[in-house]
Amino acid sequence: MSMHSITRRDFVRLGAGAVAAGTAIKSTLLEPPVLAAQAAAGDASGRKIRFVSIGTGIRGCDLLRSARQVPTGVLVGTADLYDMHQKAGLEAYGADVPTSRDYRSLLDRKDVDAVFVAVSDHLHRRVVLDAIAAGKDVYCEKPMSHNVADGLAMVDAVQSNKRILQVGSQRVSNLVYKKAAEIYTSGRLGEVHLIEGHTDRNSPSGAWVYPVAPDASPQTIDWEAFLRDAPERPFDAVRFFRWRCFADYGEGLAGDLFVHLISGIQGVSGINAAPNRACSSGSLTHFADGRDFPDLLATLYDYPGITVSLHCNQNNSGGDETIFYGKEATMVISGNTLTVTPQDTRPEPEGYSLDGWTAAAKKQYLNEWHAANPAPPAKMAAMESYSAPGDYDDTADHIANFFRAVETREHVVEDEVFGNHAAIACHMANYSYFHHSVATWDAATQSIKG
Ligand SMILES: NC(=O)c1ccc[n+]([C@@H]2O[C@H](COP(=O)([O-])OP(=O)(O)OC[C@H]3O[C@@H](n4cnc5c(N)ncnc54)[C@H](O)[C@@H]3O)[C@@H](O)[C@H]2O)c1
Known part of the structure; x- marks a missing residue:
């Protein structure tokens, strides 16, 4: 080249x-690390982490497609305030599990260990805090917080309740x-x-x-639930x-x-x-x-x-x-x-500044430099x-890391x-x-x- x-x-x-x-x-x-995730499943007692997924839009569906590859967990419910996204989430995992518009019904379930949170950023704090209050471990999509106050409240809730939070920057x-x-x-x-x-x-x-989406309307989307913690405004699909x-x-x-x-x-x-x-x-x-x-x-x-x-x-x-x-x-x-x-x-004689030197001065400098640096460059x-x-x-690996922490209580x-x-x-x-x-x-x- x-x-x-x-x-x-x-x-x-x-x-x-x-x-x-x-x-x-x-x-x-x-x-490939997914092999490592599968090997980890072989070591475990065989118990699967039972998780639910809140928010099954673009990322929620991608998370569920990746989670299918991780045998240490099993999806047991989903929630989304938009009807089509509820269906898309079930399709993404290929499961027929209970689904709801209201995520709180999932958090009440005693058979749920962990929660994926893939809602829009302004609702991360509310959903994560509710999940922690219900005693669940959480995989929360990135960015963890919508603002500094939300992030500090989430750190405090995780630590004071001794829960596990994996944030979803899968790289x-x-x-x-x-x-x-x-x-x-x-x-x-x-x-x-x-x-x-x-x-x-x-x-x-x-x-x-x-x-x-063509079916978007106040009938198919719970706009009030979407606006929680955000300023009131009329329905706006954009x-x-x-x-x-x-x-x-x-x-x-x-x-x-x-x-x-x-x-x-x-x-x-x-x-x-x-x-x-x-x-x-x-x-x-x-x-x-x-x-x-x-x-x-x-x-x-x-x-x-x-x-x-x-x-x-x-x-x-x-x-x-x-x-x-x-x-x-x-x-x-x-x-x-x-x-x-x-x-x-590797050392080399200075070149650029010699442009302003006479030929004799240049020669003397180069002779002296080579005498002082006799070894060939490494x-x-x-x-x-x-x-x-x-x-x-990498998302499958990130999820596998989360499930392992939920099981072992080790760090994510x-x-x-x-x-x-x-x-x-x-x-x-x-x-x-x-x-x-x-x-x-x-x-x-x-x-x-x-
Ligand atoms: N890690 C990644 O690579 C990656 C990629 C894309 C998005 N994300 C993150 O994932 C999150 C979701 O993004 P997205 O692209 O999927 O957005 P999206 O709008 O496609 O999906 C969000 C879903 O959350 C639902 N929702 C919102 N509030 C809810 C509530 N209170 N109860 C139930 N459902 C609720 C909405 O109806 C929607 O279906 C965001 O935090 C985003 O930053 C991460």
Whole structure:
């Protein structure tokens, strides 16, 4: 590959050093983890975790399709306030279990161990707190909270009732991210002070312009239940199906997409704290359809010793990537592939500044440099890449981790503290964008300050 034929992105992905040195790539296909989940089922007593699912819309159905692959749990009921989503949930799991518009009827059941919560974000707090009060363990979709107060209340409820909460940013269980965490903690990247992440989606679907279902009406949707904890307003199907666009129910790009990037970064780097500061820029240009949130958001975060730069953009070039820039190597996670490219830090004589030197001075400098550095440069380490199989489902693994914790009372991979920190980072991004100021996390008062 000539230097002229590679794009800037290729250059970042491959690493300048590797391209220059023509370094070989060692590729590894990681073992499918669903096998691990199934093996875990073999060890267990055979008792299955009996769970119900509250909210069986887009994500609720995906969760149920993934849960079917996890033999340690069994679905025993569902609830959704929209009739078609109730039916879709049953179809997704392939089960004929009781279903209801009112989730509280499920929480009263003594035979239920655990609850999936996949309702719109503004109702996470209420449903999770009700489930905990009923003595259930909870798998709550990301972002954990709709605002800082909700997150703090959820942390308190989980801890004071000794319940298990798994937050649903499934990449924390993803075997590619686990491999990345192993490499990061080994120190092979050298010091890392900058992490970059982006999720770019250049389409109406990427901007949540979801169709309104033909049967949507106040008869098929319990609009009052949807509006609980949100301001009163007449029935509005656009708000129901595109709730991510509106601050009453969602958090826009930060809550939908930043949260995955941040959770992945927390999982790999071991950061488990709210950022000290966040500064956002952005705009609403492509999808100015009455929504509250921008369609471009870029945020710079300060974590202790690490700068994190995130953006979500209406352009497809970047895809979904997280890049860890180390002094010794660059690690890129792109979708389900991880690449580690060593930095070429072998000593070499200074070149650029010699352009202003005379030929004689240049010669003398180079002679002296080579005399002081007689050894041939060490061979560069090979580039490494690790991939998950094409059909890998990290959600199944995340669910398996949750069921195992419910059974053993061991820790989940993404608990309430981790999930709350990731969500606070999202709320700080939005605070900064809407207040046109830097957002600071005040640990003493557990609040965001301008
Ligand atoms: N982990 C992921 O990759 C991922 C992907 C998509 C969405 N999500 C999250 O999943 C959650 C749901 O998102 P979605 O895309 O499925 O939205 P959705 O609108 O398709 O589904 C939400 C469902 O919850 C139901 N609902 C709301 N309040 C309810 C209540 N009080 N009782 C019963 N049902 C209620 C609605 O009727 C709807 O069917 C959100 O928190 C979202 O951020 C996570």
